[in-house]
Amino acid sequence: xxxxxxxxxxxxxxxxxxxxxxxxxxxxxxxxxxxxxxxxxxxxxxxxxxxxxxxxxxxxxxxxxxxxxxxxxxxxxxxxxxxxxxxxxxxxxxxxxxxxxxxxxxxxxxxxxxxxxxxxxxxxxxxxxxxxxxxxxxxxxxxxxxxxxxxxxxxxxxxxxxxxxxxxxxxxxxxxxxxxxxxxxxxxxxxxxxxxxxxxxxxxxxxxxxxxxxxxxxxxxxxxxxxxxxxxxxxxxxxxxxxxxxxxxxxxxxxxxxxxxxxxxxxxxxxxxxxxxxxxxxxxxxxxxxxxxxxxxxxxxxxxxxxxxxxxxxxxxxxxxxxxxxxxxxxxxxxxxxxxxxxxxxxxxxxxxxxxxxxxxx
Numbered sequence: 311x312x313x314x315x316x317x318x319x320x321x322x323x324x325x326x327x328x329x330x331x332x333x334x335x336x337x338x339x340x341x342x343x344x345x346x347x348x349x350x351x352x353x354x355x356x357x358x359x360x361x362x363x364x365x366x367x368x369x370x371x372x373x374x375x376x377x378x379x380x381x382x383x384x385x386x387x388x389x390x391x392x393x394x395x396x397x398x399x400x401x402x403x404x405x406x407x408x409x410x411x412x413x414x415x416x417x418x419x420x421x422x423x424x425x426x427x428x429x430x431x432x433x434x435x436x437x438x439x440x441x442x443x444x445x446x447x448x449x450x451x452x453x454x455x456x457x458x459x460x461x462x463x464x465x466x467x468x469x470x471x472x473x474x475x476x477x478x479x480x481x482x483x484x485x486x487x488x489x490x491x492x493x494x495x496x497x498x499x500x501x502x503x504x505x506x507x508x509x510x511x512x513x514x515x516x517x518x519x520x521x522x523x524x525x526x527x528x529x530x531x532x533x534x535x536x537x538x539x540x541x542x543x544x545x546x547x548x549x550x551x552x553x554x555x556x557x558x559x560x561x562x563x564x565x566x567x568x569x570x571x572x573x574x575x576x577x578x579x580x581x582x583x584x585x586x587x588x589x590x591x592x593x594x595x596x597x598x599x600x601x602x603x604x605x606x607x608x609x610x611x612x613x614x615x616x617x618x619x620x621x622x623x624x625x626x627x628x629x630x631x632x633x634x635x636x637x638x639x640x641x642x643x644x645x646x647x648x649x650x651x652x653x654x655x656x657x658x659x660x661x662x663x664x665x666x667x668x669x670x671x672x
Contacts, residue, residue: 311663311667312345312393312396313394314345314346314389314398314409315345315347316348316397316398316408317348317399317405318350318401319349320335320347320357321354321356321375322356323354323560325509326425326484327400330400330423330425330587333484333487336359336360337659338663339360346363347361348363348379348405348408350377350379351365352367352375363385365385365405365408366382367380379404379405379408386412396666396669397420397421398420398422398666399421399423400422401423401424402452406422406451419456419666419670420456421456421459421669422452425584425585426584427584428442429444429511445469449469449472449473452469452472452474452479456669457480457665457668458473458477459482460479460480460584461481461482461585462584462610464605466479466481468584482662482665483585483590483610483652483658484658485653485656485657485658486594486653486655487563488654490591490594492567492594492596494595494647495571496574498574499572499573500528500530500531501572501573502521502576503532503533503534503569503573503576503577503597504517504532504534504535504576505536505592506588507536507538508534508537508540511580511581511582512578513581514534514540514544518548518551520622520626520629521629522553523622523626524630527626527630532553532556533555533558533569533573535559535560535561535566535569536558536559566591570591570592570597574632574639575599575600575629575632575639576588576592577600579620579625580602580604580605581605582605583604583605583606586601586605586606589611590650593614593650594646594647596644597643600615600616600618601615602617602618602625603618603619611646614647614649614650616628
């Protein structure tokens with residue numbers, strides 16, 4: 311098949327949604343498909359070995375490293391030359407709107423994927439909006455597409471009533487590369503790890519309060535992997551709380567399995583995950599999870615960890631129990647690995663191929 315992927319951002323150093331698009335592009339190419347990635351100007355190593363069409367773009371100051379793309383005169387000509395079987399846009403922003411217009415003009419099947427929680431758009435743009443703009447935009451785009459893909463049942467339920475009853479919808483869970491699936495050797499390192507973008511929606515201030523309580527009661531090492539606009543503020547906040555924490559910064563994805571494997575448990579207390587790819591990656595490495603019972607997290611983590619309410623003592627108690635109880639940690643480690651098998655990259659790619667075939671045969 312010939313697939314044109316439209317995305318405002320195509321980078322290795324951004325969040326989970328962008329990482330999913332990169333995995334899809336690379337995976338489809340490895341499986342023998344012809345892939346054209348239509349994106350903005352600021353592509354990093356994610357574009358290696360791929361056919362790229364870089365549209366004019368501007369950086370968005372409200373969101374770290376994000377871009378907004380614009381059409382160019384060569385777009386339709388290049389698409390005609392490529393002659394895609396399917397046009398697939400990722401997120402309903404400017405690249406999505408351009409994909410929709412191009413797809414209608416060329417009479418191609420259109421697939422749309424949505425990763426964002428509606429509250430994220432509110433956080434970075436109109437603070438008075440409570441997700442209504444994102445829901446309306448997703449609803450409009452979904453009604454125009456041949457198929458709309460969500461990454462969790464939770465996310466589908468969030469948007470479903472905005473799409474209309476007849477809009478074809480699929481849930482396809484993101485995929486974890488095989489390198490993350492490894493046999494777990496349980497340690498007693500006392501090490502707790504968080505991997506995420508350092509941004510307000512990840513609720514890291516609350517995580518630091520939790521770890522302050524944990525470290526008052528037991529010996530525990532806390533490591534935060536990732537970078538983002540909140541890093542300086544979080545480092546100052548950690549010093550104010552007296553938390554001993556190491557900010558490792560961004561780690562290459564291929565090096566993450568070794569980082570996960572050196573820890574005893576994975577902690578992420580975000581409240582707005584539409585999937586949470588890092589949960590699945592950590593679980594594939596055999597790490598038990600401590601997380602909040604919010605968003606899509608219960609759907610992803612299942613019995614591979616401990617889910618809590620947003621109370622410092624409750625979460626701290628869960629962390630301490632796992633650090634002190636090695637047999638429990640070993641049991642949850644095995645459950646986490648089994649749970650993560652639902653999220654293989656092979657299944658993720660096959661599910662997308664199935665959607666593309668449906669659209670081509672409409």
